[in-house]
Amino acid sequence: MFDIPGPLGTLFNFLTIALGFGSIIFVHELGHFLAAKWAGIRVLAFSIGFGQIACSFRKGMGFQAGSSEPAYQKLVRDQNGDHTKLDISPTEYRLSWLPLGGYVKMLGQEDLNPDAVSTAPDSYQNCPIPKRLVVISAGVVVNVITAALLFILVFSVGLNIMPPTIGQVLPNSPASLATPSDPQYATGLQPGDRLLSINGTSVRAFRDIPTEAAMSSPKRPAIIMIQRDGIDQPIEYSANLKPGAQLGLLDLGVTPLRSTELILTDDLSLWDRRADDYGLAQIPPGSTITAINNQPVETTIDIQRLAANAGEMTVAYTTPQGDNNTLTIAPQQQLMTQQVEIDDTSLEIQHILGLTGLIRVHPDVSAAETKQGLMPGDIFTNIAGVAYPSLDAGINAIRDNSGKPIDIQVLRGDRLVDLTVQVSDDGRVGFYPDTTTYANAMFTKSPSVANQLRFDIPAGSVITALDGIPIDSLDDLVSAIVSSTPNALQSISQFYSFEVSYVSPTDPKAGPTERFVSMQGSKLARLHHFTTRWPGGPDMSTLFLPVQQIDKATSPIDAVGRGFHESRRVMLQTYLTFLRLSQGTVKVEHLKGPVGIAHIGTMIADEGFIKVLFFMGLISINLAVINFLPLPIVDGGQFLFLIYEWVRGKPIPIIIQNAVTMAGLLFIASMFLLVTFNDIKSLVGF
Numbered sequence: 001m002f003d004i005p006g007p008l009g010t011l012f013n014f015l016t017i018a019l020g021f022g023s024i025i026f027v028h029e030l031g032h033f034l035a036a037k038w039a040g041i042r043v044l045a046f047s048i049g050f051g052q053i054a055c056s057f058r059k060g061m062g063f064q065a066g067s068s069e070p071a072y073q074k075l076v077r078d079q080n081g082d083h084t085k086l087d088i089s090p091t092e093y094r095l096s097w098l099p100l101g102g103y104v105k106m107l108g109q110e111d112l113n114p115d116a117v118s119t120a121p122d123s124y125q126n127c128p129i130p131k132r133l134v135v136i137s138a139g140v141v142v143n144v145i146t147a148a149l150l151f152i153l154v155f156s157v158g159l160n161i162m163p164p165t166i167g168q169v170l171p172n173s174p175a176s177l178a179t180p181s182d183p184q185y186a187t188g189l190q191p192g193d194r195l196l197s198i199n200g201t202s203v204r205a206f207r208d209i210p211t212e213a214a215m216s217s218p219k220r221p222a223i224i225m226i227q228r229d230g231i232d233q234p235i236e237y238s239a240n241l242k243p244g245a246q247l248g249l250l251d252l253g254v255t256p257l258r259s260t261e262l263i264l265t266d267d268l269s270l271w272d273r274r275a276d277d278y279g280l281a282q283i284p285p286g287s288t289i290t291a292i293n294n295q296p297v298e299t300t301i302d303i304q305r306l307a308a309n310a311g312e313m314t315v316a317y318t319t320p321q322g323d324n325n326t327l328t329i330a331p332q333q334q335l336m337t338q339q340v341e342i343d344d345t346s347l348e349i350q351h352i353l354g355l356t357g358l359i360r361v362h363p364d365v366s367a368a369e370t371k372q373g374l375m376p377g378d379i380f381t382n383i384a385g386v387a388y389p390s391l392d393a394g395i396n397a398i399r400d401n402s403g404k405p406i407d408i409q410v411l412r413g414d415r416l417v418d419l420t421v422q423v424s425d426d427g428r429v430g431f432y433p434d435t436t437t438y439a440n441a442m443f444t445k446s447p448s449v450a451n452q453l454r455f456d457i458p459a460g461s462v463i464t465a466l467d468g469i470p471i472d473s474l475d476d477l478v479s480a481i482v483s484s485t486p487n488a489l490q491s492i493s494q495f496y497s498f499e500v501s502y503v504s505p506t507d508p509k510a511g512p513t514e515r516f517v518s519m520q521g522s523k524l525a526r527l528h529h530f531t532t533r534w535p536g537g538p539d540m541s542t543l544f545l546p547v548q549q550i551d552k553a554t555s556p557i558d559a560v561g562r563g564f565h566e567s568r569r570v571m572l573q574t575y576l577t578f579l580r581l582s583q584g585t586v587k588v589e590h591l592k593g594p595v596g597i598a599h600i601g602t603m604i605a606d607e608g609f610i611k612v613l614f615f616m617g618l619i620s621i622n623l624a625v626i627n628f629l630p631l632p633i634v635d636g637g638q639f640l641f642l643i644y645e646w647v648r649g650k651p652i653p654i655i656i657q658n659a660v661t662m663a664g665l666l667f668i669a670s671m672f673l674l675v676t677f678n679d680i681k682s683l684v685g686f
Contacts, residue, residue: 114661165193192228209252261287354449374430441471634664
């Protein structure tokens with residue numbers, strides 16, 4: 001948060017988030033404490049922190065190390081149990097060694113012990129029920145007020161956000177197939193569209209888009225309102241949302257608007273892998289592209305528009321040091337694509353007349369983001385008996401074995417590694433998929449794409465040359481074939497022959513083998529239509545930083561309105577999460593426990609103090625919602641007990657309170673252990 005480098009900065013960020021999280025719990029308990037004092041209930045202790053008491057203060061006894069409770073109780077016994085005869089407060093203010101939150105202890109009220117009742121006139125049981133309802137609700141109310149105040153402060157200063165503007169519409173995604181209510185508009189959302197609302201809920205930042213999409217009903221289309229440049233009125237679209245490939249949540253299939261500033265990284269090998277597909281590897285990381293063919297650009301939409309039909313291009317850029325330079329980029333060859341539907345997921349298969357790369361673990365993710373012994377860059381050579389699987393074949397093999405353990409084999413560097421992994425019930429192993437198409441010249445055949453190259457060469461082979469032209473990656477094959485068949489467009493009935501050198505997967509030490517392959521010009525002509533677009537490879541937007549803008553209230557009144565709007569939105573969204581859990585579109589593994597919250601918060605702390613305040617506002621609202629669930633050991637359950645007592649004129653029998661309290665405790669403990677286990681799995685990558 002203060003730009004402290006390395007592990008020390010991470011520790012400082014963690015402590016900042018821990019302190020903020022503890023403060024949110026503290027104000028919750030402070031609400032109970034103040035309400036109990038107002039209601040005339042005897043408060044025995046108010047503690048900042050948990051665990052062993054470090055020091056305490058009691059009016060009439062002063063400060064002391066440890067707790068004053070034993071000495072105070074002795075004085076009460078000396079007065080025959082009448083504490084009112086002492087000029088000493090019955091409330092001990094404690095500072096405990098674990099300063100994360102706090103607690104309030106009232107006479108006759110303990111959430112985990114319904115037997116802890118009292119007949120004293122100032123006990124919890126003898127307080128009128130309406131006042132007790134106020135006491136039980138006070139913590140939640142204070143949390144909501146705290147969140148609103150934090151949001152008001154955040155929007156008064158201004159929050160750095162990604163605007164809800166579409167940078168890219170993913171192929172065959174729900175967004176690309178969205179239907180306009182007015183037929184004069186084309187099907188599908190477009191890059192540059194600004195989302196206004198999803199299902200009637202306002203969208204203020206890009207972060208709201210995946211959240212609102214995930215919270216949509218799976219039973220009916222999502223209604224999306226957008227603003228499009230050049231059109232005065234908002235346009236309404238409807239989209240049938242589908243679970244995304246990475247998280248399995250309902251997803252729209254759009255990416256944020258990106259600037260022309262390239263990402264900054266010290267890992268030049270990683271940069272070369274990402275940027276080489278676009279001919280941008282010569283530009284230093286962190287540079288900003290300012291013009292394409294002398295036309296200024298501000299976003300990647302501008303770059304893609306100017307590059308769509310361009311031949312050779314001149315790219316002007318400014319380095320992080322302020323130097324102005326230019327780079328000439330020639331058009332790159334493109335691969336063919338075919339959309340494949342697997343269950344409820346759409347995949348884009350890139351191929352060369354039916355040949356494609358093998359499925360692999362995406363090399364640009366961290367080891368912590370992979371599971372069950374897999375590593376970034378692992379190439380799958382066998383998945384549940386499917387040898388040398390393509391992207392679609394590999395995903396199908398995994399999903400066909402949902403809920404079962406499967407044997408896999410991966411190529412890791414130059415050695416084969418055998419693993420047994422468990423497939424989840426929804427058909428996932430725990431890795432972000434990629435292919436070797438742009439990484440090496442190993443090929444396979446996709447079962448979803450018609451094979452039009454009659455290669456009598458075994459799948460898994462590595463092609464090393466075609467007609468003497470070296471092949472380093474599978475996409476090089478396009479350039480080599482096109483270079484060897486310059487007349488294919490004019491002589492489509494002619495057959496062409498190529499000499500292909502390859503290394504067999506069954507005998508790699510034997511070296512390259514040569515074989516002649518022939519193909520009719522009519523098929524080769526298709527490759528010649530994929531030669532003029534730039535850039536090539538996967539989505540180029542991952543090379544560029546997202547567009548950021550300040551979201552700031554226009555006045556103090558607007559800040560108050562924004563604060564309460566954000567509080568209401570997050571509260572409803574949290575309740576809706578529980579509904580979607582019951583419907584199955586949100587799963588338990590998508591929830592975050594204390595470990596996951598701390599991890600996210602530590603990363604958010606890097607973005608500045610205002611982002612931390614916003615995050616604390618979100619946590620405060622979520623704490624309020626969770627505390628008011630109808631579970632016996634939280635405030636919501638206690639509230640229902642009091643309503644029952646008010647209506648029936650007597651409390652729920654202690655034996656029933658004990659039973660439901662134990663059931664609630666077991667449920668919350670189980671959920672805590674489950675989400676914590678999932679959080680740790682995500683962090684350590686197993």
